[in-house]
Amino acid sequence: MTTSLDPRIRRADLEHAPASGGLMQNEHWEPFAVFHQDKRGAAHEFVGIVHAPDPELALAFAKEQFGRRKKTVNLWVVRSTDIFTFQHEDDDMFSTIPDKNYREASGYPVRKRINKYLDDLKTLAKSKYLDHMEEESG
Amino acid sequence: MNEAIKDLLYRMADDELIIGHRNSEWTGLGPILEEDIAFSSIAQDQIGHAVANYTLLNEHFGEPVPDVIAFSRNEKEFRCSQFVELPIGDYAFSLMRHFLFDHAESLRYARLSDSSFAPLAALAKKIKGELKYHTLHADLWVKKLGMGTEESHARMQTALNEAFPYALGIFEPSKYEEELVAEKIAIGETALQTEWLDVISPLLQRANLTLPKLPIKERVYGGRQGYHTEYLQPLLDEMTEVYRLDPAATW
Numbered sequence: 001m002t003t004s005l006d007p008r009i010r011r012a013d014l015e016h017a018p019a020s021g022g023l024m025q026n027e028h029w030e031p032f033a034v035f036h037q038d039k040r041g042a043a044h045e046f047v048g049i050v051h052a053p054d055p056e057l058a059l060a061f062a063k064e065q066f067g068r069r070k071k072t073v074n075l076w077v078v079r080s081t082d083i084f085t086f087q088h089e090d091d092d093m094f095s096t097i098p099d100k101n102y103r104e105a106s107g108y109p110v111r112k113r114i115n116k117y118l119d120d121l122k123t124l125a126k127s128k129y130l131d132h133m134e135e136e137s138g
Numbered sequence: 139m140n141e142a143i144k145d146l147l148y149r150m151a152d153d154e155l156i157i158g159h160r161n162s163e164w165t166g167l168g169p170i171l172e173e174d175i176a177f178s179s180i181a182q183d184q185i186g187h188a189v190a191n192y193t194l195l196n197e198h199f200g201e202p203v204p205d206v207i208a209f210s211r212n213e214k215e216f217r218c219s220q221f222v223e224l225p226i227g228d229y230a231f232s233l234m235r236h237f238l239f240d241h242a243e244s245l246r247y248a249r250l251s252d253s254s255f256a257p258l259a260a261l262a263k264k265i266k267g268e269l270k271y272h273t274l275h276a277d278l279w280v281k282k283l284g285m286g287t288e289e290s291h292a293r294m295q296t297a298l299n300e301a302f303p304y305a306l307g308i309f310e311p312s313k314y315e316e317e318l319v320a321e322k323i324a325i326g327e328t329a330l331q332t333e334w335l336d337v338i339s340p341l342l343q344r345a346n347l348t349l350p351k352l353p354i355k356e357r358v359y360g361g362r363q364g365y366h367t368e369y370l371q372p373l374l375d376e377m378t379e380v381y382r383l384d385p386a387a388t389w
Contacts, residue, residue, distance in 0.1 A: 009167075012167065029170070051171075053282065054282070056278050060271075060278055061175070063176075064172075064176045065172065065175060068179065
């Protein structure tokens with residue numbers, strides 16, 4: 001057996017460590033789905049899973065794995081087994097028949113009007129800002 | 139006055155540096171990935187708190203920069219309690235030390251947020267949230283393992299029995315005690331120890347663990363005066379191995 005350069009590994013004396021007892025089926029920790037919220041009132045979004053022996057520790061682990069590198073105000077954890085889902089092979093239920101596109105929001109002409117209104121607002125704000133700057137400098 | 143504050147900052151920072159280093163020894167070797175990440179992150183926080191205190195020493199009292207303070211002193215100059223020097227032991231011991239230590243830190247900083255030494259009060263407020271997580275993590279494990287199987291309970295009780303006399307050494311008073319209390323810098327180690335016992339006792343009881351009845355002479359003092367266990371110097375040698383190759387190197 002080669003010796004490790006890491007003093008921690010040498011101290012662990014793995015060669016003489018007792019063999020791991022191993023885990024029996026169903027002894028593994030459960031997976032929990034983690035939902036992340038970046039500001040109050042925003043929706044919690046699924047970000048991944050942690051393994052934990054209970055929901056409290058799942059939250060504690062989720063905090064380190066999903067709440068440390070980006071802004072976080074809250075997390076949810078849910079046992080993955082408590083999430084109910086369709087089968088992927090049933091995704092044909094979601095495909096829309098082509099001649100029913102009137103049921104899609106994109107079918108409404110109002111979107112164009114909203115976009116035009118937003119553009120007008122932007123142009124107005126910009127011209128007001130320029131006027132203001134001219135007054136300041138003038 | 140300055141000497142008293144310096145001594146306090148050194149005691150706190152050295153405790154954080156050494157326990158942070160000890161806890162980081164689990165990185166990559168933790169019992170399970172999620173726990174490895176959480177425990178490593180706590181170790182990192184603790185080293186961060188050490189840096190923050192060394193920075194106060196540097197900025198307000200003309201001590202060297204944090205790296206030099208951390209890596210250039212010999213064992214005798216360290217003011218950490220012997221508790222934090224002890225090897226990591228098994229995971230039960232490391233968790234129990236984390237529980238006992240972080241509750242003491244949490245209460246210490248909570249009180250320091252009213253310190254008359256404003257920079258320390260500001261630091262205490264800043265790290266409050268981190269310490270809240272540390273104690274949450276420790277409490278969950280102590281409860282879970284204390285009330286778990288016969289073996290997990292026995293191992294946690296053994297860890298508590300071994301750790302407790304050393305943990306009392308956290309509160310070893312310094313010669314500046316009266317001065318620190320009179321000047322409202324800190325509430326003093328004796329008061330802090332009482333608060334700590336009030337907090338940990340019910341938590342241990344809830345976890346079905348028994349705080350050892352200890353003759354007062356068995357508490358382990360000395361670290362605050364520079365008397366350390368045989369474990370500190372090897373830790374320092376290991377921690378400073380790379381630094382000593384070229385102390386003037388820039389990173």
